Amino acid sequence: MNAFLKFITGKKTAPVTLLIGLIFAGLAFGPLAPDATETNPGVGLPASAESVLADEKLATLPGSDSTAAVIVYASDDKFTTEQLTWLQGTFDPMAQMLVGGANEKFTEFTNLEVNGQAFVPPAAVSENGKVAVITVPLEVSEEVEVITERVTEMREIAAEDAPAGMDVYVTGPEGFQADLAGVFAGADFALLLSTVVVVAFLLLVTYRSPTLWLIPLLVVGTADGMSRGLAVQVANFFGITPDASVTGILSVLVFGAGTNYALLLIARYREELLVVEDRHAAMIKAVRGAGPAIIASGSTVTLALLTLSFADLAGNRALGLVCATGVVIAMISALVILPAALVVFGRGLFWPFIPKFGGVNKSDKGLWAKLGRGVSKKPALVSVVGFLVLGALALGASNIQVGLASTDRFLKTPEAVTGQQVLAEAFPAGQTSPTLVVANADQAEAVKTAAEGVDGVSSVSISNNSTDALAKLEVVLEGEAQSDEAYATIVDLRDAVHSVDGADALVGGLDAQALEVKDAYAHDQVIVIPLILGLVFIVLVLLLRALVAPILLLTTVVASFFASMGAGWLLFTNVFGFPALDLSVFLYSFLFLVALGVDYNIFLVTRAKEEAVHLGAKQGMIKALSSTGGVITSAGILLAAVFAVLGVLPLVALAQIGVIVCIGVLLDTLLVRTVIVPALAFISKKNFYWPSKNYQD
Numbered sequence: 001m002n003a004f005l006k007f008i009t010g011k012k013t014a015p016v017t018l019l020i021g022l023i024f025a026g027l028a029f030g031p032l033a034p035d036a037t038e039t040n041p042g043v044g045l046p047a048s049a050e051s052v053l054a055d056e057k058l059a060t061l062p063g064s065d066s067t068a069a070v071i072v073y074a075s076d077d078k079f080t081t082e083q084l085t086w087l088q089g090t091f092d093p094m095a096q097m098l099v100g101g102a103n104e105k106f107t108e109f110t111n112l113e114v115n116g117q118a119f120v121p122p123a124a125v126s127e128n129g130k131v132a133v134i135t136v137p138l139e140v141s142e143e144v145e146v147i148t149e150r151v152t153e154m155r156e157i158a159a160e161d162a163p164a165g166m167d168v169y170v171t172g173p174e175g176f177q178a179d180l181a182g183v184f185a186g187a188d189f190a191l192l193l194s195t196v197v198v199v200a201f202l203l204l205v206t207y208r209s210p211t212l213w214l215i216p217l218l219v220v221g222t223a224d225g226m227s228r229g230l231a232v233q234v235a236n237f238f239g240i241t242p243d244a245s246v247t248g249i250l251s252v253l254v255f256g257a258g259t260n261y262a263l264l265l266i267a268r269y270r271e272e273l274l275v276v277e278d279r280h281a282a283m284i285k286a287v288r289g290a291g292p293a294i295i296a297s298g299s300t301v302t303l304a305l306l307t308l309s310f311a312d313l314a315g316n317r318a319l320g321l322v323c324a325t326g327v328v329i330a331m332i333s334a335l336v337i338l339p340a341a342l343v344v345f346g347r348g349l350f351w352p353f354i355p356k357f358g359g360v361n362k363s364d365k366g367l368w369a370k371l372g373r374g375v376s377k378k379p380a381l382v383s384v385v386g387f388l389v390l391g392a393l394a395l396g397a398s399n400i401q402v403g404l405a406s407t408d409r410f411l412k413t414p415e416a417v418t419g420q421q422v423l424a425e426a427f428p429a430g431q432t433s434p435t436l437v438v439a440n441a442d443q444a445e446a447v448k449t450a451a452e453g454v455d456g457v458s459s460v461s462i463s464n465n466s467t468d469a470l471a472k473l474e475v476v477l478e479g480e481a482q483s484d485e486a487y488a489t490i491v492d493l494r495d496a497v498h499s500v501d502g503a504d505a506l507v508g509g510l511d512a513q514a515l516e517v518k519d520a521y522a523h524d525q526v527i528v529i530p531l532i533l534g535l536v537f538i539v540l541v542l543l544l545r546a547l548v549a550p551i552l553l554l555t556t557v558v559a560s561f562f563a564s565m566g567a568g569w570l571l572f573t574n575v576f577g578f579p580a581l582d583l584s585v586f587l588y589s590f591l592f593l594v595a596l597g598v599d600y601n602i603f604l605v606t607r608a609k610e611e612a613v614h615l616g617a618k619q620g621m622i623k624a625l626s627s628t629g630g631v632i633t634s635a636g637i638l639l640a641a642v643f644a645v646l647g648v649l650p651l652v653a654l655a656q657i658g659v660i661v662c663i664g665v666l667l668d669t670l671l672v673r674t675v676i677v678p679a680l681a682f683i684s685k686k687n688f689y690w691p692s693k694n695y696q697d
Contacts, residue, residue, distance in 0.1 A: 008340050009283040017340035021333075025222050044314030049516045050494070054508030057438045061472055062465045066111060069151060070172030071134040071158050072419040073102070074426075075165055078129040083163045087123045087132045098122040103134045105157050109150055112137040131426035138174060144181045151178035155415070169419025176406070179414035191248050194645045195255050196221065202638045206263070212349050215341050216262035223333040224254040227326035235321045242318040248649050249319065249588075249657075250326045256642040257301060257596070258330035260635040261294045262338055264603055267631040269342060273355040283343050291335055293606045296543045297599040298331030300536055304595035307531040311524040313517065316587070368629025372622035372678055379682035386676040390559045390667070396566030401580035403518060404652060405482045408579055411650050424480065433481055435490065435509040437473040443503035444471035450496040451475055456489030477511065487515045521583040529590055533558075536598050543602065544609060546689045552680045553601040556672045561593045564664030571659060582653035589657055593664040596639065600632050600673040608681065609689065616696040617686045621678050629674055636669025 008017045045052050073087060089101030107118040123132040136154070141147055151174050159168045169175075196217070203213035231250060235242050242250075269286035276282035305327065308320025347354050375382050407417045407424075439447045444462055451460045456478050463472040475493065479485030490512050497505035533554065540550035565586075572578040607628050612620030643665065646658030681688045686696060 005284045005287055006280075008336055009280045009287070009343050011280060011343075014280075014340040014343050017336065018344065021222075021337040021340070025226055044316075044318075045513070045516055045520060046312050049513075049520075050506055051508040051513040051516050054436065054438050054506035054512070057470060057506060058436060058472060058508065061438075061467060061470060066137045067140045067173045069106075069109070069136045069138055069154055069170055069174040070419065070423070071102075071106070071136065071154065072169040072171060072422055073123070073132040073134075073162070074167045074169070074422045075130050077165070079125065079132070080163070080165075083166060084125070086161075086163050088125070089122065102132075102158075102162070103136075105160070106134065106136045106154060109154060110137050111139040126426035128426065131422060133423060133427070135172070144177075147174055148178045148181050151175055167422075169415050169422060171416040171419030171423065175416035175419065179410075179416040182414065191645060191648045192224075192251055194648050195251060195642055198641045198645055199255055199259055199638065202634070202641060203259070206634045206638075207266075207350070208353060209350055211345075211351060212266075215345070215349065216259060216266065216338060219333050219338045219341060220255055220258035220262060220330065222337075223258050223330045224251055224326070227254050227329045230329065231322040231325035234325050235318050238317070238321060240314050240318040240321065242322050243315070245649065245651060245654055246315070246319050246322050248646065248654065250322050252642050252646055252658075253301075253323050253592075254326040254330045256639040257298070257327055257599075258334060259638055259642075260599060261298070261331060261334035263631050263635045263638070264294060264628075265290045265334060265338060266342070267628070269339075270350065270355045271627065273347060274357065274359045277357040279347060280343055283339050287335065287339055289610070292543070293602050294331060294334055296539060296606070297602045298327055300539045300598050300602070301327045301595040302331075303535045303539065304532045304591055307528045307535065308524075308591070310527050310531065312520040313524060315584075316524055316528075319588070366626060366630070368674070369622060369626035371629065371674065372625035375675060375678050376618060376622060376682045379679040383676055383679040383683065386671055386679065387559065389671065390563040393563035393667075394559070394566045396570040397562060398566075400565070400569050402583060402586065403482070403484075404578075404580050404582050405480070406514075409582065409652050411647075411652055411655060433510045434474040434476050435493065435507060435511055437475055437493075437497055437505055437507050439471050439473065439497065439500070439503040439505035441466060441469055441471045443500055443505075444473065446500045447471070447497050447503050447505050448473060450500050451493060454489065454492045454496050456485060457493065475509075481511060482514045486511045487518070490515050518583055521587065525587050525590075528587060532591060532594055536594060540598070540601070544605060544689065546692055548684060548690045549605060549681075549688050552684070552688075553598070553605065553677065556676055556680070557594050557597045557601070557668075560597055560664055560667050560672050561590055563667055564593060564660050565589065567663045567667075568656065568660040571663075572656065576655075578652060578656065581656055582651075584653050585656045585660065589660040589664070592643075592657070592661050593668075596661075596665065597668045597672070600636060600668050601677065603632055603635075604628050604673055604677060605681075612689070617684075617688055618682060621681045625674065625678055632673055633669055636665050636673075640665040640669070 007013045047053075075083065079087065087102050089098045089104070091097070092099045101122050103120040103122050106120045110118050110120045112119050120134065120136050123134045125132045138150070151170055155168075155170045158170060159166075162168065199220070200213060200217055203217060204210075207213050227250060228247060232242060232247070265286060268290040269283055272282035272285045272289070273279060276285060302324045305320045305324040308316045311317050311320070342349065347356075407420055410417060437447060437451060444466065448460050448462060451457055451473065458476040458478045460473055460475050463474055466472050477486050477489050479489055490507060494507045494512075497503065497507060536557075537550050537554055540553060541547065544550060568589075569581070572581070604624055608617075608621045608624035610620075611623040611627075614620075615623055640662040643658045643661040647655045649655070684690075
């Protein structure tokens with residue numbers, strides 16, 4: 001270890017370290033960079049899920065390679081005769097069907113043929129006569145560019161020559177995929193730019209130097225670029241395609257965690273420069289002092305993220321693999337590349353506040369030292385008040401609703417969502433996206449009868465796409481899509497059709513799929529959350545070689561999480577108007593707040609333990625708070641601001657995660673780590689490090 005530290009900080013070898021880092025960065029940005037993906041990731045359910053099994057059987061039926069775009073025409077008043085004629089055309093006795101309607105505008109897109117001619121079914125008009133819908137069958141494509149181009153073309157021609165007084169929307173599966181791609185277009189760059197601006201501003205404020213902030217920003221920014229390429233490669237190796245939301249969280253996490261590690265190292269380096277004349281030797285001491293905390297912190301976050309490998313949903317596993325890779329790269333960059341860069345540029349990098357050898361460490365008499373001494377006088381009162389504040393905030397979480405409908409998942413309402421809302425008001429709730437049942441053809445009628453007897457089922461029909469072996473049934477539910485009513489009907493429907501002997505019936509479709517995603521998130525929470533708590537506890541025990549401190553620290557982290565959930569929910573309902581939390585929010589918020597919240601525990605308590613050897617438990621905590629209070633506050637504010645930047649992305653789920661983590665990190669920084677934890681340590685005295693007996697009160 002001595003040889004390694006001397007190499008990365010040496011006068012002649014530090015530039016070599018930077019060169020090696022640049023070579024690895026070049027490889028990550030160049031030959032090792034993944035090919036740009038132009039496909040939409042799937043839902044990510046396990047292969048054993050019933051909707052997945054149903055889709056596999058449905059894929060063998062005629063027309064299984066089809067998707068659809070839904071063209072919606074709406075009017076405030078009942079359609080006029082002119083509008084109806086334009087929409088539906090006129091009846092042709094020879095063809096025995098409506099011809100000349102708006103549906104014929106879309107024949108160039110359809111993959112459906114009737115009598116050898118491209119065909120799009122005529123418009124269906126709602127009972128109130130105010131909404132018409134044209135369903136355009138399309139060939140399935142996984143290429144985002146293909147989906148976006150044809151939806152764009154359909155939107156251009158949908159309103160051409162239309163009578164006045166009608167609004168037009170393109171929605172359906174194709175419309176949603178195109179709009180999802182559209183809202184993310186440019187969002188990745190906006191997120192990265194916003195993150196860089198926030199980090200640069202806060203580093204400038206923290207260091208009050210026109211030069212110093214550039215070094216950590218460049219190091220962390222390079223780490224982010226490397227992690228984007230390498231992390232996607234890791235996910236692809238395991239057969240997982242991360243989507244834009246995962247890579248967005250990756251950037252936020254790498255910038256947040258990486259900058260935190262940089263702040264801790266630079267703060268320790270500045271301290272050592274006051275007592276060590278040679279900056280290379282000072283950096284070795286700084287890495288020795290801050291390194292264990294950074295390694296423990298990075299390892300905790302990495303292990304917590306890797307617990308997602310046990311998740312059912314591929315999206316959760318993708319987040320774990322991608323972000324764990326990014327945190328490892330950020331940790332290595334902070335411990336290897338950053339020290340080399342700092343010593344290359346010398347003390348002048350801190351200008352105008354250059355730490356001079358023999359200078360006074362002002363932190364010993366600063367704000368945080370005074371706070372520590374104040375808390376030490378009445379620690380019991382301080383801890384009780386602190387927990388009461390957290391408890392009061394946590395009460396806001398008592399009535400949290402979980403589960404957003406597909407139409408509520410965007411911060412800005414795209415056209416596909418508006419069109420779907422118009423459809424939902426004009427047609428029976430489940431008509432626009434029927435539940436699909438696939439069964440053996442010889443039992444189709446029995447399955448149909450069983451399905452019709454289920455409460456909440458509006459109608460059941462056997463599709464023309466059925467074969468002699470398999471039958472496809474379309475079941476229209478009475479409940480609104482992705483509602484609790486619809487989910488309850490799906491459960492009853494499955495019980496009913498499964499009971500038909502010899503049918504081998506399976507229930508699929510969007511509502512069934514959404515129910516399984518909901519159940520998968522519940523399963524993942526039950527598996528992952530205890531694993532995270534267990535791993536964090538083990539890391540704290542190994543790091544501190546104590547039992548009391550890890551229990552107390554983990555308690556504060558969990559209390560802070562519930563407080564942030566309560567505060568976040570109050571904001572969502574009273575300020576932002578969100579009807580519920582997205583399914584992913586609870587798990588991801590817990591993961592980030594516990595893993596990252598423990599970081600600040602580690603930063604504080606490892607320093608307190610180091611100082612307690614010489615000063616005793618009480619004075620050691622005061623010294624640790626005076627030395628790390630400023631850097632923890634700076635790091636927490638920076639991390640909170642970086643997570644708040646997730647609101648730049650267009651999904652409600654990411655905005656909710658960003659707000660909750662932002663609140664939680666601020667609570668950790670300003671209340672838990674700087675007040676409650678020291679108070680608990682003062683109450684415990686030397687028992688804080690039990691069973692170790694090497695400390696005095």
